[in-house]
Amino acid sequence: DGGITQSPKYLFRKEGQNVTLSCEQNLNHDAMYWYRQDPGQGLRLIYYSQIVNDFQKGDIAEGYSVSREKKESFPLTVTSAQKNPTAFYLCASSIMAVRGTEAFFGQGTRLTVV
Amino acid sequence: GESVGLHLPTLSVQEGDNSIINCAYSNSASDYFIWYKQESGKGPQFIIDIRSNMDKRQGQRVTVLLNKTVKHLSLQIAATQPGDSAVYFCAENYETSGSRLTFGEGTQLTVNP
Numbered sequence A: 001d002g003g004i005t006q007s008p009k010y011l012f013r014k015e016g017q018n019v020t021l022s023c024e025q026n027l028n029h030d031a032m033y034w035y036r037q038d039p040g041q042g043l044r045l046i047y048y049s050q051i052v053n054d055f056q057k058g059d060i061a062e063g064y065s066v067s068r069e070k071k072e073s074f075p076l077t078v079t080s081a082q083k084n085p086t087a088f089y090l091c092a093s094s095i096m097a098v099r100g101t102e103a104f105f106g107q108g109t110r111l112t113v114v
Numbered sequence B: 001g002e003s004v005g006l007h008l009p010t011l012s013v014q015e016g017d018n019s020i021i022n023c024a025y026s027n028s029a030s031d032y033f034i035w036y037k038q039e040s041g042k043g044p045q046f047i048i049d050i051r052s053n054m055d056k057r058q059g060q061r062v063t064v065l066l067n068k069t070v071k072h073l074s075l076q077i078a079a080t081q082p083g084d085s086a087v088y089f090c091a092e093n094y095e096t097s098g099s100r101l102t103f104g105e106g107t108q109l110t111v112n113p
Helices: none
Strands: A004-007 A010-013 A019-025 A031-037 A043-051 A054-057 A064-066 A076-078 A087-094 A109-113 B010-014 B019-024 B030-038 B045-051 B056-058 B062-067 B072-077 B086-094 B107-112
Touching: A004 A087, A010 A019, A019 A031, A019 A087, A019 A109, A043 A064, B010 B019, B019 B107, B030 B062, B030 B072, B045 B056, B045 B062, B045 B072, B072 B086
Parallel strands: A010 A109, B010 B107
Antiparallel strands: A004 A019, A019 A076, A031 A043, A031 A087, A043 A054, A064 A076, A087 A109, B019 B072, B030 B045, B030 B086, B056 B062, B062 B072, B086 B107
16 A cells, blocks of 8 residues: 555653654655654644655754655654654655645644653 | 533534535635545544635535635535544645644534434
8 A cells, every 4th residue: 555654652851861753655755854743733844855866854844854865764853852742743755846736644643742 | 520621613414414614714815715524533634725816616525615804714514424523723834834734723523323
């Protein structure tokens, strides 16, 4: 089955630790995205990548880092510099890195700081 | 305890009624719009899209209307079912944003049996 796989589904992190969220797609999509969703709110863009080995900051990139070494993978690291990391994280991809194409989403990772 | 975060706009309908969910978009240069459905604890799912050269598009039980004059988008769901209960988001893509989508705040739809 083609799709976007995010892992793990639930993640707990101690304060001061870095943690990496996995996102893999087998749709052969060019563009990939990371969004953050807080309770009762919409999606805010953290980072996006339109091509391998290239990525751009979104609206709330501070405290996060990404890499795009392979077309199918776009991991997100939540660093200790992110002051309020507890949220629902969504990865998405789109077939082309051009305007006017829908994004397909994974099932999300819920990160909780303990 | 005290609630944290914003409260989503809500719409409550009876099963079998038609639902209309509204969205005001932000950028007059936006020319592509999508409606997504998000069930609790899951990722958003594509429902329907529309480009700015159209003012109406129909899918199965859903219709999207676009009014560019007032920057307004609506999603109509016919014969609403309990399985339609979810949060609905509109998203826009505008000229200077590349392939990025900008999401609205969402509307919680509750269908009562």
